[in-house]
Amino acid sequence: MPATEYGAAILGAVAVLGYLLGSIPFGVLVTRIMGLGDLRKIGSGNIGATNVLRTGNKAAAVATLLLDGGKGAVAVLVAGALFGPNAAQLAGGAAFIGHLYPVWLRFQGGKGVATFLGTLLALGWPVGIAACLVWLATAVVTRISSLSALVAAAAAVPLALVLGQRELMPLVTVMALLIFWRHRGNIMRLAHGTEPRIGGKK
Template identity: 60%
Template structure:
């Protein structure tokens, strides 16, 4: 029983650490630091890199993309390095994704989680991460719609895990995919209606 309790306590600790890392709103921090305005009042109001790009500052958007991806990867890799257990690592990664999507500092109204999702995939199994990025580029490139790229990448990730030798991450991958779909439900409705903005256009 003490061993079980210790294990559960360790998992809970890494879940909290992962959530706190994931909940850092780098997009908003960078926008304010670079005098780009309040992201909540720009474009879609989202805190992610796509909306930061709508400020016209490509450097800020690129930094947001890298930092949002990095925080997901950092949570997973740090837990993996410290504990040596994949369960703790994957739980920390999932918590980081939830932290980005539902940050306590912003009233649980965060981003769509695409960059964090891709960062997690790289940390889980880098070939899957590369494959998902290629899927995003294909989806976004053909449609000229950023959210389409995210949906295609999320859908492809589960198959990539099965095909590229990461079956131990399959359950986490399915959960992350469903979360990306859920966060993009409004985008999917607009894509179906033909009203989703193209890359570079202003979102509503």
């Protein structure tokens, strides 16, 4: 098989496997295993950690946060170790898309924040840590998860530039734009002052 075809086949497999890993709806699985009901019928119906927290079970929310972040990080680390940095970015991006549009849930997924941060930490830990700190600082001040996510996503692109990881900027830009797209309802509620705060009921 020609080298170019072999490379395309490998990258195709990396993308598919990354997507399938990202598609695992850990929030739905964790809440079901812990007897908390169907997450899609609780609060906002979102499958992420913030909505899991609305069940009142902090352990389930932490588990969801770590697992959703971990699937992005695992996709990046495995692909990078086997096939190099380009494959790592492809796998991370595919895992992120998988979380947003999971095949297992008829492409109705989460908003991708934890997977975004996990992917960043694995691709370039300085950028990932800085974005996490931006999220945390915004959350402490405002107690609004969606606003924290939007600020962290917007900050990640210039952070990649400032911290000398320009090679990440195209992927980070695409992921940040998708986070804004998935948060368009939250943006409307933020504008009207009706967005719920962390730990509150929706």
